[in-house]
Amino acid sequence: MAVKFLKPLADASQFPAPSVTATPKFRLRDLDLAQHTKGDVRETTFTRNGRGAIGIAGTALRKDNCKNVILIPAYHCPALVEPFIWLDYEIRFYPVRSDLSVDISVLEDAISSGDVTHCVVVRYFGFGQNNNDVIQFLHAQPVKIIEDCAHSMFRFVDHFADSGKQIPDVDASICSINKILPTIDGGALYLKSKYQAELTHVGWSEEAKACAFIVGIPQMVGKIKALFKKTEIEPTQQHTDPTEEDMHLRYFQPIDLVSASYRHTKMIFCHSNLKYIRNKRRENFEFIVKNINNPDVGNALFKQLETEDIPYVIPFLLEDEKFFFDLRKKGIQILRWEEVAVSDCSVSQDYRSRLIQIPCHQQLSTRQLTFIVDTFNQLRP
Numbered sequence: 001m002a003v004k005f006l007k008p009l010a011d012a013s014q015f016p017a018p019s020v021t022a023t024p025k026f027r028l029r030d031l032d033l034a035q036h037t038k039g040d041v042r043e044t045t046f047t048r049n050g051r052g053a054i055g056i057a058g059t060a061l062r063k064d065n066c067k068n069v070i071l072i073p074a075y076h077c078p079a080l081v082e083p084f085i086w087l088d089y090e091i092r093f094y095p096v097r098s099d100l101s102v103d104i105s106v107l108e109d110a111i112s113s114g115d116v117t118h119c120v121v122v123r124y125f126g127f128g129q130n131n132n133d134v135i136q137f138l139h140a141q142p143v144k145i146i147e148d149c150a151h152s153m154f155r156f157v158d159h160f161a162d163s164g165k166q167i168p169d170v171d172a173s174i175c176s177i178n179k180i181l182p183t184i185d186g187g188a189l190y191l192k193s194k195y196q197a198e199l200t201h202v203g204w205s206e207e208a209k210a211c212a213f214i215v216g217i218p219q220m221v222g223k224i225k226a227l228f229k230k231t232e233i234e235p236t237q238q239h240t241d242p243t244e245e246d247m248h249l250r251y252f253q254p255i256d257l258v259s260a261s262y263r264h265t266k267m268i269f270c271h272s273n274l275k276y277i278r279n280k281r282r283e284n285f286e287f288i289v290k291n292i293n294n295p296d297v298g299n300a301l302f303k304q305l306e307t308e309d310i311p312y313v314i315p316f317l318l319e320d321e322k323f324f325f326d327l328r329k330k331g332i333q334i335l336r337w338e339e340v341a342v343s344d345c346s347v348s349q350d351y352r353s354r355l356i357q358i359p360c361h362q363q364l365s366t367r368q369l370t371f372i373v374d375t376f377n378q379l380r381p
Contacts, residue, residue, distance in 0.1 A: 003091055005078050005250075009338045009353055010325070018333035020372060022313070024363040026182040026214045031271045045189040046266050047199065050150045050176035052256030053187035055083035057172035059257060060195050061144045062087060063117055070118040071110055071143075074345030075100065077337050080120070080148060082252035089118070095345035099301065100315075101129040104137050111141050118144045121170075123152040125357065126281075126312040127302055139169045147173040151312035153180040154278060156188060158308075177261070177269050179312055180277065180361075184214055186265040199260035210262050250339075278310050280362040284369060285311045288360060291373040292316075296381050297323050301355065313357035321353040323379055330375050334358055 047053040062068050070084055074093040084091055094110055096102060102121075110116060119138055121131050131147075138145050147170040149156040156175035170192070177186030189195070201207075282305055289300045301315040313335070318324060327334050335357040340348045358372065 003081060003085055004342045005081075005339045006342060006352065007339070009321075009336075010328070014325075015328040016331060018328075019331035020333060020359055020364070020368050022333040022335055022357070022359050022361075023179065024182045024361045026216075026268075027363070028215075030182070030273065031268065032273055033271050041266070041270060043190055043194075045191070045195055045199065046177075046261040046269075047187035047189055048185055048256055048259035048261055049079075050174055050179075050187040051079040051083055051252045052259060053174035053189035054080060054146070054148070055086065055252065055257045056189055056195060056197075057146055057174060057191065058083050058087045058089065058118075060191055060193065061118060061146070061171055062089075066117070067115065068118065069116045070120065071107065071116055072120045073102070073122050073348075074340065074343040075124075075337065075348035075351060076122065076340060077150075077251075078339050078341070079251040080122070080150070081341060082249050083256075086249065086252060086254065091341075092116070093341060093343040093345065095343075096347055098347055099129065100124045100127075102131075102134050104130075104134060107134065107137065111143065116143055118146060120146045120148055122148040122150075123155055125315050126151050126154070126310050127315075128155075128306060128308060135169050144172075145170045149173055150176040151179060152310070153177060153188075154274070154310040155308070156190070157274065159190065177265060181268055181272050182214070182363075183265045183268050184210060184262070186261045186269065188269070197258070200258055201260045201263060207263055211264055214264070277362045281311050281360055282309075284360040284362070284364055285314055287369055288314055288358060288372055292376045294377045294379060295319075297376055297379045298354075311360050314360050316356050316358050317351075318354045318356060320381065324353070324356055326379055327356070327375065332359070332372060332375060 045053070045056065047056060067090060068088070069090045069092060071092050071094050072081060072084070073096050075096045081091060092110065094102070094106055107119070111119075119141075121134050121138070123129070123131055135145060135147070153175045156173055159173065172192070173190045175188045177183055177188055202210075285305060289303060292300070296319060298316055298318040301317050302309075305311070324334065324336065336352065336355060338352050340352050343349070
């Protein structure tokens with residue numbers, strides 16, 4: 001059965017420029033060239049983006065002379081699914097529970113069909129759910145295991161910490177660097193069987209342009225030009241409602257399979273102060289969750305952090321999807337997964353409109369944290 005993604009429910013052009021962004025910006029002072037990430041980067045392939053890492057994993061693990069059937073959780077971003085569409089996998093979605101954990105008995109039933117060859121396990125938003133139990137179950141099954149750590153870069157890094165220990169029990173693991181660190185691209189891939197193909201870097205002129213962009217030079221020049229012209233910078237993107245045909249492969253591009261990350265992305269990955277980032281994200285999560293108290297608006301999906309949880313965002317379940325628009329209009333760049341595929345999973349079909357992602361990244365100031373809390377607490381039905 002062909003995969004059909006649902007259409008977006010909103011567009012960024014509907015809202016003002018955010019005063020609280022979803023991800024951190026680059027700051028030179030956040031780097032420490034004297035220290036190096038504990039992760040063994042010799043075992044890591046740095047890709048242009050997370051979906052490229054997923055596609056490369058799917059390519060490397062694809063079985064010859066048989067149909068490749070992959071299980072993917074029904075709650076997802078299309079960027080997780082599209083590489084497998086391109087690679088001609090047969091995709092079957094399995095449901096998630098309201099806390100985004102997985103009923104292992106459902107997986108067991110799905111695999112009992114005898115033709116499943118691969119399974120994706122997602123660590124949502126930097127939280128563990130019951131993924132360790134799921135991986136332990138899958139490890140005893142005749143399937144290839146792909147661990148999606150797009151939101152869980154620290155889980156990915158920790159696989160290699162302490163004397164370069166390899167990732168246990170999975171055939172592939174991926175993460176998205178630019179979801180946690182202030183880079184403009186970057187995926188990372190581990191394969192149990194090292195991927196031999198070489199990825200292509202951009203030329204040095206493109207690398208220089210990307211470096212200039214990350215430190216804000218083109219943006220600054222644009223603002224200066226706007227001042228001289230006494231005009232405001234107008235957004236260049238125009239929103240159009242996509243047709244069903246447009247929805248096919250909206251994010252993945254085949255060139256992602258052969259593209260390396262920018263060279264400076266690897267440098268930022270290796271020399272960022274990950275201990276500080278871990279602690280700050282946990283502190284920001286605890287501050288926001290503790291101080292938002294407006295049950296008429298909704299509640300955080302997770303109230304507390306486990307030892308290994310390093311949040312990418314705070315998943316927050318709204319009582320009414322209208323609050324998403326209220327919050328965006330107030331200047332908070334909250335996100336949500338609107339374009340999930342059609343499936344029988346009632347949770348994913350509901351969460352596409354009501355489960356939002358509140359920023360909690362390491363660069364949020366006390367003023368911004370207070371603004372987030374106050375904005376939520378002041379909303380009224």
